[in-house]
Amino acid sequence: MPVVVPSSLLPASAAPAFRGRIGRDAASGHYAVPHRYRLHVAPADPDCLSIAVTHALLGLDDTLPLRLLPEVPDAPDGSYDVLRPLYEASAHLYRGPAAAPVLGDGWTGRIVSTHVPDILRDLALRFRGDGPDLLPEEHREETDALAALCAHGIHRAAQRAGELGLDPEPAARRQAEEARAALFAALADLDARLAGRPYVLGTDPTLADVHVWGALVQLDTVHRWHLDATVLHRVAEHRALWAYAGRLAVHPAFARHLDVAAVLRRHRAHCKGREAAGAAIGVVDWAGAAGPRP
Template identity: 85%
Template sequence: MSVVVPASLLPASAAPAFRGRIGRDAASGHYAVPHRYRLHVAPADPDCLSIAVTHGLLGLDAALPLRLLPEVPDAPDGSYTALRPLYEASAHLYTGAAAAPVLGDVWTGRIVSTHVPDILRDLALRFRGDGPDLLPEEHREEIDTLAALCADGVHRAAQRAGELGLDPAADARREAAEALGTLFAALGGLDARLAGRPYVLGDAPTLADVHVWGALVQLDTVHRWHLDAAALERVASHRALWAYAQRLAAQTAFARHLDVEAVLRRHRAHCRGREAAGAAIRIVDWGAAGTGR
């Protein structure tokens, strides 16, 4: 059964967090059945891209169809009109935004989950089939730690550094330097981990690679526009990390739904930050892979 935060308790523009899970069998209500569910994603969004990559690694095209949405929602409140019926069927008198990603139940016409960590886990655990083990029992805690590192140490740190880097105020510049320090530490740790190994946790892909690769895509396609050239030169100096990013970008599961121009259009649709000198530095040729050629 889905757990929903009532729309009446949320801001008008916020989507409720649907937290239904896919169980082991029919007794759980939602269970893994071919063609019962559909994933609605806008791959230009980093969370949606992580789901699309996981879907590709598991080879789920036939069992769990993927519905691709445009990079920019088509309604003023940030909603996708195509998702509105699912939200309205899933939450009584729903008036909030209809946002992606969504794991929908075709049988009931309702939402199972919009919570990205749960969707990733359920794909890896319940829909694996003959696909790779993306969430090995012995590495689950480490994968969670790496996911947090990517979110806080890479994405949020780069975002914070870019927001404050061009502010002449001393406090802002000090905070920007601290954020860059966090970013460089995270990249350095990942670079050392990837020296001499093809994937983050060894010889096979896991959800750790989905998180790390997605963070690198955002860093080199979005965050670099707001970082100065000196910062980007240091970012680019992590050679093992960026060689890994380029290598994965050549694999179908990672490249298939990567559209760099769509990522940039989505970013520009809501970004009001100033461009910095780092915008001229591109580390990986993302456009040579996926749909962003």
């Protein structure tokens, strides 16, 4: 049975600034051509990390260059100075943030997309070449559902639990408990999926693993700083899930762009939340272990 995420954990969505797509052929305008496009990513950001991992799984170094940006943006709104010309060329009198990730078109000097789900799909479907099938037709709906589970049942739930966990107000405590329950339910669902198989959907890595692993990295490197020790001990009980996270942490495509120190520097540069007791309880040794801490 799929996990139902409480509506309070579903934030109002803001439309991204750019949502161009890569089509099948020249009639589409944007189509997959070697060296035409460039990906601009800051892998310390979880969305950018998911794109970098997908890029590595597909082996796109010689087809679609990857431009790596520093973990801390140049401005508080997440802007990078190097991306500002791309944004200004893509929208008249653009005044918004010049943030990563960006899929840019070298032929026009403009942005194709900043929308992470679209970029991931286009990498998997349009730039795949002879690479692995990361988005099998029969699993596309399930992959989308898992992406939503990670976004709301793990990331958003952990964020809310951390924000509200130290608030003494009864309403805040109820909301924190609801967020914790959603987090535990999501982790239990994923733990059950991974019992007895190496990847979320079977024997080979897919975009589902990119979503799940990225959410676990964020939970154990960032969100744990704002969760209490009781919550972290409950989180760590999902042994199959965290063993999976540790195995992927040494997989070349997943490990290539993972820099936990950079993730923490990015987090600390903008986070003003209070530290909780869970900060001292890391579940996975991301620097080298292939499983959860003993």
